[in-house]
Amino acid sequence: HTVAKVLVVPGVAIAQEFYLGVVLDRPxxxxxxxxxxxxxVDIEEVARERPERIVRALADPLLGLQAYQAREIGFALGLPATKVTGFAAIAQQLYATYMAEDATLAExxxxxxxxAGEWLALDAKMSFDDNALFRHPDLEELRDLAEEDxxxxxxRRAGISFVKLDGSIGCIVNGAGxxxxxxxxxxxxxxEPANFLDVGGGASADQVAKAFGLVTADPRVRAILINIFGGITRGDVVAEGITEALSNVNVPVPxxxxxxxxxxxxxxxxxxxAGLTAVETMDEAAAQVVSSAAAR
Incomplete structure (x- = not known):
């Protein structure tokens, strides 16, 4: 990993360390x-090995995290009464920030x-909902593109949902599900899939061509599976988009x-x-693409 920036801060005389976080509880x-x-320490490790050491409180969807809940958390952590008020204020402020910024995690x-008896946040982390960034242009400006793939x-610039993985089977699909x-x-x-890629509902020639370029940019890809379900978009239109894209892009794998x-x-x-054989079932397609990759 290449280090691009170094943050230097004053040392702190620490009496006790705590974890405080806000996250969406999906269930x-x-x-x-x-x-x-x-x-x-890693909170996942604490949750796995010592779950009783974690105090939890569910915020009301309308009223938010109430002051009494924040105080209850502080007392459950074993804080002296003189320190609970300060802790509760930080907990409520962290919750308010989480909600105001459309975060998925704030810790x-x-x-x-x-x-000296003071509360200090020595390290913090926030993750944001990409779907809500249009409401937060100030957050979009904070993106460190050097840290992203x-x-x-x-x-992202092409409007394609793409996540790079570690496998050898490139996937081009319309629809996230x-x-x-x-x-x-x-x-x-x-x-093993090499990527998650949702080309979008239309699967136009331009989008498919861009998808081919994204997938084949990974040298580990040994075969590509195109999985298209024609719902609103007709299958023949998608097929024309695929063939047109292949006429403009060199794809060196099966x-x-x-x-x-x-x-x-x-x-x-x-x-x-166009010289391509399309199968009907997803299981048949998966078996065929895995076999093609193994043969290379």
């Missing part, structure tokens, strides 16, 4: 505030109590196409005329 559909007297680790940035299912099918067939849905038969005919 309960509520915002969860968590705290632990074991700060400065202070460690939150320390100094030997260049291929993922290129995909179908993309997830495609990766599962590849793994079930004995392969391609397996699964095409289903509206006008799928016409789409398979278009692909056959």
């Amino acid at each position: 309960n559909r509520r915002v969860l505030v968590m705290a632990s007297a074991e700060g400065g 202070i680790n460690p939150l320390v109590l100094t030997e 260049a291929t993922e940035l290129e995909a 179908l993309a997830m299912a495609t990766m599962d099918a590849v793994k079930l067939a004995g392969g 391609i397996v196409v699964r095409l289903a849905g509206t006008n799928a038969d016409e789409g398979r005919r278009v692909l056959a005329e």
Whole structure:
């Protein structure tokens, strides 16, 4: 890892370290505030090995994190009464920041109590919901592009959802849910997906061409699976987009196409005329692409 910046801060005389975090509790559909007297360490490790050391409180969807809840967390951590008020104020402020900034995570680790009896946030982390960034242009300006994958940035500019993985099977799919299912099918067939890629509902020639470029930029990709379900978008239109894209982009690895849905038969005919065979089922496509990758 290349270090681009170094942050230097004054030393602190630490009396005690705590963890304080706010996260979305999906099973309960509520915002969860968590705290632990074991700060400065990986909270996942604490949750796994010493779950009783984590104090939790669910915030009310309408009223938010109430002052009494924040105080209860402080007392549960074993804080003296004189320090609970300061802790509770920080907890409520962290919750308010989480909500105001459309965050998916906001944590202070460690939150320390100094030997002078003061509260200090020595390290903090926030993750934001990308879908809400249009409401926060100030946050968008804080992106450190040097810390992000260049291929993922290129995909983002093209309006394609792309996440690079460690496998050898490139995936080009229309629809996020179908993309997830495609990766599962590849793994079930004995392969490893090289990426998550949702080309979008239209799967136009330009989008497909861009998708090919993104996938083949990874030298580990040994075969590509195109999995398209024609719903609102017709299968023959998608097939024409694929063939047009292939006429403009050099793809040096085998391609397996699964095409289903509206006008799928016409789409398979278009692909056959271009020298591509499209299978009907996802399992068949996954098995075929894994076999093609293994043969290289």
